[in-house]
Amino acid sequence: MTTLVEQLYNIDKLRECKYLNAAAWVVFTFGVSKVLFLSLNFAKMLLDLFVIPGPNFKKYGKGKGAYAVVTGASDGIGKEYAKQLGKRGFNLILISRTESKLVALKQEIENECKIDVKTLAIDVSADTKENYALIREVCSGLPVTVLINNVGKSHSIPVPFDETEESELRDIITINNTATLMITQTLLPQLKASVKTLKCRGLILTMGSFGGLLPTPFLATYSGSKAFLQSWSNALAGELSRDSIDVELVLSYLVTSAMSKIRRSSALIPNPKNFVKSALNSIGKRGGAQERYATTTPYWSHAFYHFIIVNTVGVYSKIANSINYSFHLSIRKRALKKAARQAKKE
Numbered sequence: 001m002t003t004l005v006e007q008l009y010n011i012d013k014l015r016e017c018k019y020l021n022a023a024a025w026v027v028f029t030f031g032v033s034k035v036l037f038l039s040l041n042f043a044k045m046l047l048d049l050f051v052i053p054g055p056n057f058k059k060y061g062k063g064k065g066a067y068a069v070v071t072g073a074s075d076g077i078g079k080e081y082a083k084q085l086g087k088r089g090f091n092l093i094l095i096s097r098t099e100s101k102l103v104a105l106k107q108e109i110e111n112e113c114k115i116d117v118k119t120l121a122i123d124v125s126a127d128t129k130e131n132y133a134l135i136r137e138v139c140s141g142l143p144v145t146v147l148i149n150n151v152g153k154s155h156s157i158p159v160p161f162d163e164t165e166e167s168e169l170r171d172i173i174t175i176n177n178t179a180t181l182m183i184t185q186t187l188l189p190q191l192k193a194s195v196k197t198l199k200c201r202g203l204i205l206t207m208g209s210f211g212g213l214l215p216t217p218f219l220a221t222y223s224g225s226k227a228f229l230q231s232w233s234n235a236l237a238g239e240l241s242r243d244s245i246d247v248e249l250v251l252s253y254l255v256t257s258a259m260s261k262i263r264r265s266s267a268l269i270p271n272p273k274n275f276v277k278s279a280l281n282s283i284g285k286r287g288g289a290q291e292r293y294a295t296t297t298p299y300w301s302h303a304f305y306h307f308i309i310v311n312t313v314g315v316y317s318k319i320a321n322s323i324n325y326s327f328h329l330s331i332r333k334r335a336l337k338k339a340a341r342q343a344k345k346e
Contacts, residue, residue, distance in 0.1 A: 041290040054281030061145040061200040067091045072151030074101035076257035080276035086113040124179035143194040149206040157335040158218035158328040176225035202245035218328040237294035253302040268301040
């Protein structure tokens with residue numbers, strides 16, 4: 001009887017060991033797979049950023065008289081998109097609010113690049129049918145194959161949502177979302193027709209932001225507007241892939257510009273010229289956005305930051321949110337102190 005009990009006990013222990021060994025192998029296999037997956041993604045990011053060459057723009061109609069439309073073209077990143085696409089041989093249609101800046105940019109690019117440049121001065125914060133009719137008119141009959149959705153607006157300074165002025169809130173949503181969608185919808189029939197006529201591919205690039213990648217306290221409206229563009233752009237990429245039109249969202253962190261109010265570039269904060277160069281070279285590649293579809297984080301420091309956040313604390317974590325909260329609260333306090341000093345001087 002004792003021997004039988006001992007045998008049964010030994011069998012149970014053996015089974016328990018087998019279960020433990022199986023569980024250990026599952027955990028081990030999962031861990032190795034996770035490390036391997038991260039290593040491959042990291043290697044792919046490095047290849048995207050530093051090894052794999054950029055696209056040949058002939059596939060988008062370069063050399064065939066194709067036109068690129070750039071919104072928000074008179075300053076900063078939009079201005080650089082215009083200049084660099086012009087140097088690549090694209091004719092241009094530049095859309096922005098300030099006519100004098102557009103005229104000056106048109107003259108500069110035409111003198112340097114010997115291409116055709118058309119301009120349209122409109123205020124897209126006024127969401128009117130007339131605006132989109134004017135866009136349709138200026139582009140009419142032209143082989144448009146590239147659209148750069150660059151126009152955008154942020155808060156003047158970081159601000160709690162309940163203190164955001166209604167006019168600022170409405171302008172951010174209208175400019176970042178409504179105008180971007182309506183301009184794209186207005187030009188899509190022409191892009192599709194031009195792609196067929198020139199026998200090339202089309203391209204729609206939309207400027208995203210880390211403000212949309214990471215929920216950002218004190219920039220809640222702007223953050224939400226850019227998160228919307230992420231989902232919209234990804235959905236549009238799926239729709240238009242069968243029409244030979246590539247759609248990508250371009251994610252940026254800090255860039256020297258009027259919107260960011262950062263004036264000095266550094267190794268980690270590019271100027272518009274270097275950022276746009278990286279963006280155009282990253283078409284079809286993911287950069288730091290290895291986990292995302294039809295999205296690129298092209299500048300190397302932004303890419304590393306993106307990769308680290310996604311693969312450590314996560315973009316929707318409390319830790320990331322708290323860091324963002326502290327960072328933008330600090331910016332708000334400094335901005336308010338500066339405004340107070342200026343008010344005293346006046």
